[in-house]
Amino acid sequence: MRLARAAWRRLRRERAALACLVFLLGIALVALLAPLLPLCSPVALALSGEPRPPEAVLGNQAWPQRVSLRFELFESPRSRESLVRLERTLLDLVRGIAGETPRVFRLGTGVEIRALELALLYRPELDPARGSDLAARVASELARASQDGKLRIPGGGDARVTFAGLTAQDAYGPLGRFDRWLLRQRLALFGFFQTGHWLGTDAKGRDLLARCVFGSRVSLSVALAGALVSLLVGVTYGALAGYSGGRTDERLMRLVDVLYAIPFLFVVIFVLTLLNEYRSELARLGIGRMSAFFVVLGLVTWLTMARVVRGQVLVLRQQEFVQAARVLGASHARILLVHVLPHLLGLVVVYLTLTLPSVMLYEAFLSFLGLGVEAPQVSWGLLAADALDALNPLRTAWWLVLGPALFLGSTLLALNVLGDGLRDALDPRARSGASRSGA
């Protein structure tokens, strides 16, 4: 642990690396707490048909997450008065049941109103099933009211009330329990407020800032998971090779040399294509596409880790404390786990920081090519691909390129600088220029 403290002292002197560390922690926090932030919905469509440039508006009061009840009219109300009366009756009804005043939207043309939409602020506990339940209750209340003669529905007949609103599912994609909790906090904190389109919107009217922030969840988690897989494989392989020594070591490391020469991007693409064939089988085994994806990414990035760990273990193996443990009768497994592994920690952290950007780059690359993350989910690579697809000389949506580039570029840059800084601090022998790094 003295080593860790010394390394920390050295790292503190590297201002740039430290700034990058802070920045990365910030990005990670934002990604983790994304539903808490007053962002627009990343998936709710506004079918405007064209991307809109960034606007310098602090926020707006649009209703991205709402439960709406649709009240269909068979005949447009004759007069304005009867429409207003109808609206008020409905409003009272819904308030009586839901305990909250809805907003009323008129659907149809100015002359002919086809339906009324009563929107309630979205509440996470109100899932689609309960929403329909609410609709049914409103419908039955309406039916009773019209029987009693309190309400005259234009055109007569039954009033049909359906639950037609955006649910949290629609507004955010599937959310876990923690995310739903965050969403509740957000509504408690910010209410209806949501940010303006600071980074513009895409062709489907989705807010780019929200998409970038929610995309960071996918990008970062894939990078982290892939790097962890790579760490697991690399450390195990390297430690075994280094600890065995001799012939076994030579053979194992020769294999690594051979694998180094293979251009893995092609192999990965090939494997991912094959995995697509087995999608349903994998799903039945409980392995999602994403898990398969990051396992594959981890499996092609472990080589450097294995080399570095093996070199270190070769040195550690010769040290007195390992020999002492052996003389005392410790098993090989115990020596490796208890005596050798803790000494690898610093080194592993350094190379983990350097593996992260390469996995992230792989992910972005593959998503860019349409082989990685898929549509309902967003990642930075996918956003960059969308942006380049949308580039055309008639209408240059420059902000679409800029947003993801900013997020992806700054994160990768920070990871690189941090990794180099850490390596210089912890592993002075391997300076940044001397390392061999393939793409």
Added chain:
Amino acid sequence: MTRFLVRRALWFAFTLWLVVSLSFVLMRSVRGGPFSAERALHPSIERSLEARYHLDWPLWKQYLQYLGPLDWGEHGHRWAGGDGAHPYGGILALDLGPSFKYRDFSVDDILAQSVPISATLGALALLVALVLGLPAGILAAVKRGTWLDLALRCTATLGIALPNFVIAGLLVLAFAFGLGLLPPAGWGEPRHLVLPAFVLGAPFAAYVARLTRAGMLEVLSQDYIRTARAKGLSARTVLVRHALRAGILPVVSYLGPATAGILSGSLVVEKIFAIPGLGAHFVNSALNRDYTLAMGVTLFYTVLVVALNTLVDVVYTLLDPRIELGTSA
């Protein structure tokens, strides 16, 4: 010396065998074979297709067929070499078989069409990497510690960190749509080459600059450079005659991985700039489930990269007198 070369050649052969076998296993493990994926064919048609491509054979026989120019057909064993009468000549006869999606095209045909395009682009990118990277690295090393050094190093870090499609997007915005100087995409005229070659080469230029700087710094601090200076040689002579030769050795060993990286990068760059090269074909083949084509291209790239790596290793060993030939590193 001979022993070293023989050993390298053996490792080369082993790597290739590994990749070929691995891709064979992967490809044959696809459920239902390559034809059943598209649409349900009549069973008899499917049978005849399978017979044509020898998919009805036992696996070991298919494997041998796939590997070698040996013809295992009913006419007995003889050298076949993919003369048209037999669909597969085998890898050793440089026949990668038919494309399953492009009717009447063999994988070889497609390679022959698109490799020159990709090669042009790749060579230009490599040139960009060297032309930009080497001087930048040397300059940074010579002017060590100045603002110029800092600026060059920052640029290099930026170049390494940014993915090439991000750079591509920004450059297309600036030069194609903003200034209107260059075409945003396409192929055929020299103008079309500028942006793709730069985008493809930029990250490697950054790496080359970094390596050159580190190499030069190490060399410049050595005794024989001090001796040369002490002899009264001009700074220029010391730099060009004495330092440069040893200083750019790391770059030589980087050329192998760089080529591999440029090939991978060309997948994206060809897609962005609509260049009808091998990378674009490869991505499409992967998306279209054209397994023979995907595997053929994978093999082609692997052979190329492994060959280059081996070559670079050999050249490096020959260039640097400090490396002993007996111990393979």
